[in-house]
Amino acid sequence: MVTHYKCPNCGSDMAFDAASGKLSCPNCGRQDDIETFPEENIQQKFAPEEAKEYHCENCGAVLLTEAETTATHCSFCGAPVILADRLTGDLAPAKVIPFTISKDEAVAAFKKWTKNGRLTPRGFMNGDRIKKMTGMYVPFWLYDIDGKAEVAAIGTRMRTYQQGDTVITETDFYDVYREIDLSYLKVPADASEKMDDELMDKLEPYDYSDLKDFRMPYLAGFLAEKYDFDEDALFSRIESKIVPYIDTYIGSTISGYSTVSYTNKQINANKKKVYYTLFPVWMVYYDFENKEHTFAMNGQTGKVVGKPPISGGKVAAWFMGIAVSTFAVLKTISYLVGGVLW
Known part of the structure; x- marks a missing residue:
């Protein structure tokens, strides 16, 4: 089942916005809470379970997906689509942590x-x-x-x-x-x-x-x-x-x-x-x-x-710096105790 979330204002495809935590329309800027998004603006089309070929409801293009894919983009029009039949029954997640970083x-x-x-x-x-x-x-x-x-x-x-x-x-x-x-x-x-x-x-x-x-x-x-x-x-x-x-x-x-x-x-x-x-x-x-x-x-x-x-050069320089620092410390100690360091 291919699912599109259509903007109630302009009909464009909406996507989840990490910054606001809402569905956002890239065309008119409308934002809707996920919990209250109107069902009449959710377009779904059934496809056989585990099928690898779907059709975008937005432009009609064929969507070829791997069997494990549950959400993707239409490669022709770029619309975000969800393959809902792969997220039901035993395949339905119980929880989700939404994106918070755009x-x-x-x-x-x-x-x-x-x-x-x-x-x-x-x-x-x-x-x-x-x-x-x-x-x-x-x-x-x-x-x-x-x-x-x-x-x-x-x-x-x-x-x-x-x-x-x-x-x-x-x-x-x-x-x-x-x-x-x-x-x-x-x-x-x-x-x-x-x-x-x-x-x-x-x-x-x-x-x-x-x-x-x-x-x-x-x-x-x-x-x-x-x-x-x-x-x-x-x-x-x-x-x-x-x-x-x-x-x-x-x-x-x-x-x-x-x-x-x-x-x-x-x-x-x-x-x-x-x-x-x-x-x-x-x-x-x-x-x-x-x-x-x-x-x-x-x-x-x-x-x-x-x-x-x-970087090989940086590694060599780092080891050289360690060696020089160690030598300087040992020489200082030797000087303080009256010894000679060659």
Whole structure:
């Protein structure tokens, strides 16, 4: 189902505006609240489920999409369209964090970020080689987790003292037992096969106070995909995130011992609730030295992640500066203590 949000004033296609949080008309400037947008101005056309070919209701052009696409633009007239049948039933997100950073703000923030790289090439730092910047909603699963741990250990406390010429060490042994319940709320894992997991993890944290109940108008004007991996397929990734935190917490509860030897440690993370959620991401494609570099920006906070190129000359100069500084410090110390440094 192709969906267009038509402006009640002039009939143009409206898109979600990150700055105002409303549907905005690029032609006449009208803005409408998503919750109260008139239904008679929502145009929909049914297409078979999971079909890859749709027709734009605005100009009639054929829209060819991948099966995972849920929101896109008409390549002919540029109208934002939503493939609504791919967002219903089990494919319907429960929550969404809307974009709060506009494209112009994202470009400015990225250019500012490129200037911060101390070891990046000078030509990279001017930030004027952006090839493309795409706003898209990336599918995530948010997990509420009940963590449980049962631990048994032997702790020792040692005391050393001297009697005459004899050094005596006394060791006391203690049985240690801990039974711990911990809860973790809304632990994220991206569910898109195309997105780099490490890149998406580094975009965290998102501010969950901005979570909204999902409504399709939030997607208008942006790209969006449905999930490739269901909640069960990604749970092992969540366990790999949570278990180290539980393990660290266990260690923090066992203190005051000289040594601790675990005889039993069982850590379990259990799903309590799962939310299918869409997170806002600006994908930045940057040309430098005939190579495309990919970066991602959190569409809510503006945080930029990615690996910028490194300047060999700057790295060499940095190490040279460290060496010269170290030599100067050592020479000063040698002078003060009356020694000679060659």
